[in-house]
């Protein structure tokens with residue numbers, strides 16, 4: 001079969017995989033190939049056991065794979081054959097040299113640019129999908145145009161706003177699609193080609209365009225604003241716990257102001273995920289680079305409050321459990337950074353687990369999807385840790401349960417049965433405020449929500 005266009009995506013991760021699967025699903029006229037340097041990852045994408053869990057993803061991959069969606073390791077051949085190349089390689093926080101702990105590590109991204117330059121034999125549109133520091137497209141253009149041939153590469157920025165756990169829904173029905181291009185005739189032409197792909201399923205008015213730098217910056221700022229909302233509400237939980245206020249009531253009252261809005265005001269043990277911290281630190285680094293220290297300090301505060309919130313959770317556990325956790329058995333309900341994903345990157349549970357081990361507690365970790373990642377994250381940690389899939393078995397004989405992830409199953413457990421199986425006095429620290437606190441108290445638990453007065457029997 002001949003296809004109208006050949007699309008390639010370099011990087012088969014949480015963004016590249018689902019995004020390309022959806023493009024293939026919505027656009028049977030295009031051939032879509034995803035490549036990655038990791039052959040094991042590609043083999044998984046070609047198997048029944050996909051490398052990531054995402055509701056609805058299995059069905060879409062099944063419907064399209066080997067029809068117009070392909071996963072391959074043949075990067076050289078695929079670059080040659082493609083018209084449009086999405087770059088979706090990871091850009092973790094740099095952990096060495098200048099900007100260590102803050103700036104983005106661009107080594108994978110630059111290798112990819114060099115690979116494209118080396119193998120390309122015809123004009124191509126290059127689409128930045130990875131979240132990158134502002135002005136990266138310019139660097140990409142420079143690398144690509146340094147080849148000694150007359151191949152033209154037009155670099156577009158098309159940041160991905162999908163959230164994990166709702167990736168397919170977010171891709172199918174996005175709030176907006178943002179495409180940044182140069183305002184030259186060839187830039188605008190390339191932009192229109194990308195608009196045409198999305199227009200296969202996204203209403204035109206939701207496909208917005210801008211210059212390249214605005215597009216790159218918008219992604220960082222969107223994530224900084226979202227994270228700021230969580231840090232704002234989390235900062236108030238500390239005050240609520242000292243007074244008689246209840247954060248759920250405060251968040252409801254504040255969020256009903258239509259200028260504020262009700263989403264992303266759920267108090268928690270802290271935000272996690274691969275994006276928020278990384279993107280804010282990138283923004284902070286950028287501001288410092290331009291000498292804007294006040295602006296940098298302002299945004300850095302969002303990350304500081306998040307660290308404070310996690311540490312506060314531990315200090316609350318310590319003080320509630322008579323100032324010692326040594327030898328106590330604590331069950332973590334959930335390890336992923338949020339529900340409906342097995343991803344644990346930057347999960348607050350990692351910090352909490354490490355701190356509990358420092359306090360010499362014994363840990364039992366349960367999670368419906370993230371136990372394998374939890375084992376990797378805590379590999380080498382010196383302490384007693386076990387991993388148990390069944391939450392009833394996991395919590396048996398424990399002194400306390402700490403809810404780390406808002407998995408729906410936890411709200412619907414038989415807590416009378418759990419209470420009976422636990423050591424007494426039994427404690428619950430609800431880091432997500434998903435449980436029925438009054439009912440737990442009536443069963444006999446000592447209950448410590450986030451941002452609400454504790455309910456204790458002593």
Ligand code: UDX
Pocket residue numbers: 160161162163164165223226230263264265266267268269270271272273274275276337338339
């Ligand atoms: C985020 C952005 O939402 C997405 O647009 C961007 O492309 C990537 O970063 P993601 O990290 O997948 O997506 O998850 P998100 O749903 O935003 O949650 C991030 C963290 O904040 C999670 O740990 C979540 O539990 C926490 N959170 C979220 C809260 O603690 N309270 C809230 O009210 C909302």
